[in-house]
Amino acid sequence: MQDDKVDTARRRGIALALTGMGGAALLPARAEAQSAAESRMETVVKRGHLIVATSGSSPPLCYTDDQGKLIGFDIDIAKLIARGMFGDENKIDFQVVDSSGRWPAVLSGRVDFGISSTTIYADRALRVGFTAPYMDSGMSILVTKESGITTLAQLNDAKYTLANLSNPQMADRAKRFLPNTKTITFETASAMMLAVKSGQAVAMQMDTPVLQWYAANDTTLEVLSQPLGTLSNNALFLKPGDFTWWQYLSTVVVEMRTGSLYSDYSAIFKKWFGANPPPQRFYAKV
Numbered sequence: 001m002q003d004d005k006v007d008t009a010r011r012r013g014i015a016l017a018l019t020g021m022g023g024a025a026l027l028p029a030r031a032e033a034q035s036a037a038e039s040r041m042e043t044v045v046k047r048g049h050l051i052v053a054t055s056g057s058s059p060p061l062c063y064t065d066d067q068g069k070l071i072g073f074d075i076d077i078a079k080l081i082a083r084g085m086f087g088d089e090n091k092i093d094f095q096v097v098d099s100s101g102r103w104p105a106v107l108s109g110r111v112d113f114g115i116s117s118t119t120i121y122a123d124r125a126l127r128v129g130f131t132a133p134y135m136d137s138g139m140s141i142l143v144t145k146e147s148g149i150t151t152l153a154q155l156n157d158a159k160y161t162l163a164n165l166s167n168p169q170m171a172d173r174a175k176r177f178l179p180n181t182k183t184i185t186f187e188t189a190s191a192m193m194l195a196v197k198s199g200q201a202v203a204m205q206m207d208t209p210v211l212q213w214y215a216a217n218d219t220t221l222e223v224l225s226q227p228l229g230t231l232s233n234n235a236l237f238l239k240p241g242d243f244t245w246w247q248y249l250s251t252v253v254v255e256m257r258t259g260s261l262y263s264d265y266s267a268i269f270k271k272w273f274g275a276n277p278p279p280q281r282f283y284a285k286v
Helices: 002-020 023-036 040-047 073-086 102-107 168-177 189-198 208-216 243-258 262-273
Strands: 050-054 062-064 092-096 129-137 139-144 161-165 182-186 203-207 221-223 232-238
Touching (some): 040 243, 062 073, 073 092, 073 243, 073 262, 129 208, 139 189, 139 208, 161 168, 161 189, 168 182, 182 189, 208 221, 232 243, 243 262
Parallel strands (some): 161 182, 161 203
Antiparallel strands (some): 129 232
């Protein structure tokens, strides 16, 4: 007991000494640190709705329809998450970002997570946290039928221009598979599509489901049968360092793919792609 009293007195003395040395300023900082340690999940629950970054120009995953409404596979997946949290899929506020703006959106804390036709890559995982994949995909090339191009070998010619998004992965793939083809970069899939339709580019590379959707809705376009590389995965992305929030979102995604939410996920998948969801992995021809 005597030792406990000594320890208590010592701690009080240290606290008083710190206060006299300007240590009082440390106390609010400590309280602020505790507040900052609150998981994003608690913040979201208290707020009562989600704030989610997405694209408005990547059909059929996330895009704006003729009435200006955000629709797509990604949008429905985000709404399913909102329904799981709040019992209401409309408890969600979408923030539209372009390809380069999606990272600052989550890292700044402006949004709770992003779902924006985003592929998992190792270098991206150094900057943002990824959940378990909510869909698997691949990368392909879309061309105009008028071009007569049917293979990557034909496209690999300096007389042709390929439309890319402004990210290093697309640049690397272009160099690897189409080293002789000229490239031009854009911030959105819709801008690349416009370049192809206007003749500014003869082809574009993008996630296979996006390209298949474009080709299914435009008879002047087709997707080359040769994929660019192997399989890839799309995931939600969020600010790293918050294990509780990451674990919750990943748990929900896994339940969509393999568990209690599979029937909902399957219905959404069939709605947008007209086929059963993975493990069929029908996007990749490997």
